[in-house]
Amino acid sequence: MKICVVGIGFIGLPTACLLASKGFHVLGVDINEDYVNKLKTNRLKIEEKNINDLLEKSLNDKSLTLDTKPSRADIFIICTPTPLDENKKPDLSYLIEGINSILPYLNKGNMVIIESTIPLKTTQEIIRPIIETMGFQVGKDIYLAHCPERVLPGEILYELVHNNRIIGGCTENCSNKVKNFYEKFVKSEIHTTTADIAEMVKLVENSYRDVNIALANELMITCNKLGIDPYDVVSLANKHPRVNLLDFSIGVGGHCLPVDPYFIIDSFPETSKLLATARNINNSMPKYIASKIERFLNQKNNPKIGVWGVSYKKNSSDIRNSPALEIVNILKDKGYCVNIYDPLVNGINYDKIKYESIMDSNFLIILVGHDEFIEEDYEEIASLMDSPIILDGANILEKINIPKNVEHYNLMKI
Ligand code: SAJ
Numbered sequence: 001m002k003i004c005v006v007g008i009g010f011i012g013l014p015t016a017c018l019l020a021s022k023g024f025h026v027l028g029v030d031i032n033e034d035y036v037n038k039l040k041t042n043r044l045k046i047e048e049k050n051i052n053d054l055l056e057k058s059l060n061d062k063s064l065t066l067d068t069k070p071s072r073a074d075i076f077i078i079c080t081p082t083p084l085d086e087n088k089k090p091d092l093s094y095l096i097e098g099i100n101s102i103l104p105y106l107n108k109g110n111m112v113i114i115e116s117t118i119p120l121k122t123t124q125e126i127i128r129p130i131i132e133t134m135g136f137q138v139g140k141d142i143y144l145a146h147c148p149e150r151v152l153p154g155e156i157l158y159e160l161v162h163n164n165r166i167i168g169g170c171t172e173n174c175s176n177k178v179k180n181f182y183e184k185f186v187k188s189e190i191h192t193t194t195a196d197i198a199e200m201v202k203l204v205e206n207s208y209r210d211v212n213i214a215l216a217n218e219l220m221i222t223c224n225k226l227g228i229d230p231y232d233v234v235s236l237a238n239k240h241p242r243v244n245l246l247d248f249s250i251g252v253g254g255h256c257l258p259v260d261p262y263f264i265i266d267s268f269p270e271t272s273k274l275l276a277t278a279r280n281i282n283n284s285m286p287k288y289i290a291s292k293i294e295r296f297l298n299q300k301n302n303p304k305i306g307v308w309g310v311s312y313k314k315n316s317s318d319i320r321n322s323p324a325l326e327i328v329n330i331l332k333d334k335g336y337c338v339n340i341y342d343p344l345v346n347g348i349n350y351d352k353i354k355y356e357s358i359m360d361s362n363f364l365i366i367l368v369g370h371d372e373f374i375e376e377d378y379e380e381i382a383s384l385m386d387s388p389i390i391l392d393g394a395n396i397l398e399k400i401n402i403p404k405n406v407e408h409y410n411l412m413k414i
Helices: 013-020 033-040 051-058 093-105 122-132 158-162 172-182 193-227 230-237 260-267 274-299 323-333 354-358 378-384
Strands: 003-006 025-029 066-067 075-078 111-114 143-144 167-171 188-195 304-308 338-343 363-366 389-392 407-410
Touching: 003 013, 003 093, 003 378, 013 025, 013 051, 013 066, 013 158, 033 066, 033 122, 051 066, 051 158, 051 172, 075 093, 093 111, 093 122, 111 122, 111 172, 122 143, 122 193, 143 193, 143 407, 167 172, 167 193, 172 188, 188 193, 193 230, 193 274, 260 274, 274 323, 274 363, 274 389, 304 354, 338 354, 354 378
Parallel strands: 003 025, 003 075, 025 066, 075 111, 111 143, 167 188, 304 338, 304 363, 363 389, 389 407
Antiparallel strands: 143 167
16 A cells, blocks of 8 residues: 655654554655655654654655655555744645645545644545545545644654554545544554544643643743742642642643644634633743843843753754744843754754853843753752752742752742
């Protein structure tokens, strides 16, 4: 069975490699020729657990080939990006380009599976008509379904197999055909439903998480005003058997939670006010945290600041929509001298070596709780700084040994 995966990025590449390892002949397609060539020649280190070995093996045994154009296949899986534009409106240009690219290669009996996260009614009202312009009848000639990915970056290869899946077919026949395919490699439950419901389920999953985090963030701010420990409030409330508050934070980043709720808000603004409010609360967190940091910075003349951690969440190298980076930019825009260090993120502005980022600094601000930061020797770090103050935005103070004489504060508690 031949599979064509269109869009070999964060989700598409692990999906293509996994399917190739399961005995399928897979063609991975991406419009970025330079990226495809670098993947082909193993010149790219992909930051996803176990992916590099699997990619090399699949390319070597030819179970996976890569190209910039699709070709005939039994199954087409679309994993193209669906970002927001500058007005927080869904940008479907990559998705439509991906669908159009497979049209010349479609044959009766093919499956077309949309794994990209998509706005409501996209499968039935945008993708289905494009396919039917080719003379195919969806449900009879082509089996079209939305099967939203729900994998956690860093655990993708494991979760592709072990997470249960939702399959939303345009028709019941589409759902059943696509379910038969997923049953070949998914070891968990597979639930079939309609395309409309599958689209909403995916958006609800991330919206639920975003609203829950917004509630925790709002409670943290109230606890700060009240002068009580927000960690105690959340951990004790969660002792209730039916309460599960998530963690408050410096903000909500990544390419999912800050994006997906807007797909519902854009379609139904009148009935998604809670989602919009939650987005506004989470979007405001970097500014709130930066204002707390400034209260400390203003105690020194021309303070020198080392910031550790810029990715969107701990133990990740991904900086998309990173609240930590937003905080850094707020401080820099206000003229503060900020040196950044993040061992997981390569790039011009934040690859200062560890000690250079804090040498003679007055402040060390830890914004992301990478495991590496927990192992550090804070005695030595404090000795390199000038009357050091450590500000923790990642709730790792309890896990690290800070010398008694070094001032340190948890930014969530003050
Ligand atoms: N965050 C908090 N508090 C928390 C948990 C997370 O502030 O208690 C922040 C993180 O620091 C990060 C952001 O939220 O900045 C998003 O992190 P995340 O842990 O929610 O994970 P993502 O965005 O990497 O992946 C999510 C997952 N969705 C759900 O858990 C419902 C994943 O399963 C999805 O597949 C993924 O979005 C996606 O691609 O949609």
